[in-house]
Amino acid sequence: MSDVGQSSSIGTRNAGRGARIDLLGIYLNDHLAGSTVGNRRIHYMVRALRDSPLAEALRPIAGELAQDRASLLDIMSLLGVPARRYKILAAETAERAGRLKPNGRLVRRSPLTSVVELEFLQLGVEGKAAGWRMLRRLAESDGRLDRQQLDELIERARRQLRALEELRLQHAEKALRAR
Numbered sequence: 797m798s799d800v801g802q803s804s805s806i807g808t809r810n811a812g813r814g815a816r817i818d819l820l821g822i823y824l825n826d827h828l829a830g831s832t833v834g835n836r837r838i839h840y841m842v843r844a845l846r847d848s849p850l851a852e853a854l855r856p857i858a859g860e861l862a863q864d865r866a867s868l869l870d871i872m873s874l875l876g877v878p879a880r881r882y883k884i885l886a887a888e889t890a891e892r893a894g895r896l897k898p899n900g901r902l903v904r905r906s907p908l909t910s911v912v913e914l915e916f917l918q919l920g921v922e923g924k925a926a927g928w929r930m931l932r933r934l935a936e937s938d939g940r941l942d943r944q945q946l947d948e949l950i951e952r953a954r955r956q957l958r959a960l961e962e963l964r965l966q967h968a969e970k971a972l973r974a975r
Contacts, residue, residue, distance in 0.1 A: 821877040824868065827927045829883040831865040834920035841913055850910060853963055857917075857956055864924060867949060871931065874940050907971035914964035918957060925953035 838858045845851035872879060928949045935941035 817876065820875065821880075823927075823930075824872050824875075824877050825880045825883050827924065828865070828868055828872070828879055830920055830923055831861070831868055832884050834917060834924070835861050835865055837913060837920075838917060841910070844905065845910070850963065850967065853959070857959060860952060860956060861921075864949065864952070867945070868927075871941070875938075907967075911964060911968045911971055914960055914967060918960045918964065921953055921956045921960060925950060925957070928953060 835858075838854055838861055842851045842854050842858055845854075869879060928946055931941055932943065932946040932950060935943045935946055
């Protein structure tokens with residue numbers, strides 16, 4: 797959907813009862829950009845790590861993150877919030893650029909790479925959970941938002957955080973332990 801002319805027609809109209817659609821649109825598009833980065837990064841990790849135990853552990857989480865992004869897009873559509881393509885493209889570019897950081901190795905992944913990437917994913921999932929909690933609060937006064945769906949999304953984010961933390965600690969211990 798085009799961004800041209802949208803801001804003036806949206807103005808400060810309310811989304812349901814009390815939410816400013818202009819600000820909610822910015823907020824949700826920022827979350828969509830973050831979701832795009834997280835999805836791209838976890839899929840990159842699964843490909844880069846191939847058939848390793850970490851890749852196997854990340855595959856189901858990657859599937860859930862893709863589902864969560866689709867849920868966000870559905871919620872945005874339900875609320876009449878258009879996805880801003882320029883934010884998605886900027887997020888994709890930033891994620892690609894993030895792969896170029898020096899890691900002390902020329903060709904291979906550093907043992908710390910997975911640890912840092914897992915921390916990055918955790919931060920993204922925590923941000924996503926915060927977004928779901930904010931929408932859950934709005935659902936109390938906006939009947940378009942499904943409270944049960946949001947409760948499930950919040951719980952799934954909690955499970956993802958626990959799984960990512962366990963993986964991060966395992967890999968940090970392996971990477972940092974003296975041989």
